[in-house]
Amino acid sequence: MSTSATFDPLEFRKALGTFATGVTIITTRADDGTPLGLTVNSFNSVSLDPPLVLWSLANSALSFDAFRKAGHWAVHVLAADQEELSARFARRGEDKFGGLDLEQGIGGVPLLKGCAARFQCRTASQYQGGDHLIFIGEVLAFDRDETAPLVFHGGRYAHATRRDPAGIKPRSAYLAGSFGEDFLGYLLGRSHFRFFAQIRPYLAEAGLSDEEFYVLASLTLKPQMSAEDLAIGMQGVLDEQSQAAVQALVDRGLARIVTPAPSTAGTAYELSDDGRNLALRLIAQAKSVESQVLERLGHADAVVIKSLLNRLLAVIDPQAAVLWGEPPR
């Protein structure tokens, strides 16, 4: 427990940062017509009747005087895809509005587009709060869009993912908790199998096994891939099956063995034109399956599941870096 006797400002910031918030940009127009805006996460609702919201601004902010004098301002609750906008309005001084498609709001306040919600406010009160001024605004108009929010937590941007309703626990198994919806291996296996079941008809049409498709697609990652890199990249994935798969591709004229350049040791593989065309066609078909699945899952969850699977691979998959041509993580 830190007390006033031992009050470390950095620790205090960290403690405040445990409270997650959305991210807003607050805009106004200065007396001389200049549009002003800054990124703020101290926003919150106050009252429903009358409709009031609040936020606070550091006394030291460059735009402090302009906001203090402003009769109107607008709060923009940012969407998940507006992180760059958030960063732009968090920087000092820059021409923040350059190139943005603006609307004109009540009192001439510049309004940004593509936000999760916007509140157009009239300054109702201002209260001193230490090194900040608290702005209370009466909401005169608002709009809202169905979109995932940008979130800030622990000093970093975050995603918000809908929680499973409390009480809906994983369905119980006969042998309690043993194998099923709470076991990552089951979830990964079943998701992989079921996802590929939707792609397999296209592979069957092209006469490719799962393994042959996996190797074919992996060969698209580099102009040429040495046999050694392929073997390392497939370690723990297809293992010795990868050799049979690449040989099958060579036999069908989809890939070929490259004569080693003097500077490299050992054999390398590259796709033939036929192989590259087939790979691109199958990948396009697989991408189309993916689009349909992700649309049903929802955009917000789709972004997060990919991000988390990449993070999982960073934990369990040092070999991927070989395929991707980067030093091991």
Add this chain to the structure above:
Amino acid sequence: MSTSATFDPLEFRKALGTFATGVTIITTRADDGTPLGLTVNSFNSVSLDPPLVLWSLANSALSFDAFRKAGHWAVHVLAADQEELSARFARRGEDKFGGLDLEQGIGGVPLLKGCAARFQCRTASQYQGGDHLIFIGEVLAFDRDETAPLVFHGGRYAHATRRDPAGIKPRSAYLAGSFGEDFLGYLLGRSHFRFFAQIRPYLAEAGLSDEEFYVLASLTLKPQMSAEDLAIGMQGVLDEQSQAAVQALVDRGLARIVTPAPSTAGTAYELSDDGRNLALRLIAQAKSVESQVLERLGHADAVVIKSLLNRLLAVIDPQAAVLWGEPPR
């Protein structure tokens, strides 16, 4: 755009709900010694020097008078696993503190345990804000724990998941964006293969193929499983390989064919004692691998990745319900 002329309170609430927040419980002690507390998400930081925070309370709240008169109160920022506590303190009237392990804070304020952060405050100011009163507190002491936060967004609880740093895009592939870290099929396939590569040594020791283990473990889900249910449950997963796998288990005495009961049609399978023991041992070993992987991934991400894979399966996997003995979702 809703304007004051067309101000729908429900729509206004929804617009406010686009701003994600953490969840806090604020506690105090009434004049007569009664501990009081309520769930609040209108908390925010105000000032670093002096250290000030704020929150607002509806004039209509049962504990309004007690909080208005209180010289001290404490803000508890809730952790991801405190959703039940949040719900308890959001209900009216109940004995909210019953059975809780409390500490005594400054001014006799009851302090809850297990939170992401706690701020012990002295009432610094109170401001009217429409139908709410805004409390400004000077922070006298605080503490913090490294834990995932409880988040509220769009009227529901949510998880916050750290975002990938902007600018770190998926590593580019030779054939741009074709097959790789942004393709769900690749991520699922590679995660599955790599995860199982860590379990495979245990399977090899037991002389089981991947498919045989998958069927063996699936048979633990029910006391008996009809051949038809097994076939439907394995559709798009192992397909015809499941028949060979279950036969191999029967041949080894790990599973047996059950004489059909008069009420059921067709063959059913059940595990033998040997089969059940082997399944439990392998599942325990697999769980131990899982624990190590999830520990490296981090608890917060682990919870979310499982939740999202379950949601993905709900989209692509109607057959799972057959194995789980529930009606299709």
